[in-house]
Amino acid sequence: MFWVTAIVRPFKLSEVYEKLVSDGVGGMTVTEVKGFGNQRADTEVYRGNTYTSRFVPKAKIEMAVSEDELERVLQSIMEASKTGSPGDGKIFVWKLEQAIRIRTAEINGDAI
Known part of the structure; x- marks a missing residue:
């Protein structure tokens, strides 16, 4: 199992959501x-408005995925969130040691 965290542009969130749901992702x-990235730009265009700020609005998506789903999920996020401009975001992946569903006490793959 893996923990995936993706930081994407807010206006791309619905596209990422639709792509992941159509690919069968169970939850997020x-x-x-x-935040800000390497560009450290003070000016950002968001929904047609120009903002001057040290921090740019983003959406953070987090989910637990199985090893079988990992590459498909990463590819889906990249395809749906890419604009080709600086600030498209980042994806981080961690090895997840254990997951537990509180209601049923299911563990690992059954819990996600």
């Missing part, structure tokens, strides 16, 4: 976040 957590 989404958080509105702010």
Whole structure:
């Protein structure tokens, strides 16, 4: 199992969601976040408006996936979130040691 965290542009979130759901991803957590990357630009265009800020709005998507799903999930996120411009985001992958569903006490693959 793996824990995948993707930081994407907020306006790409619905495309990423639709692609992941159509690929059969069972669940995810989404958080509105702010940050900056290597470009450290003070000006960002978001939904047609120009913002001057040190922090740019982003969406953080987190999910647990099986080893069999990992490459497909990563490819789906990249395809759906890419604009080709700086600031498209990042994906981080960690090895997940254990997952437990609280309600049923199922573990690992059964829990996700």
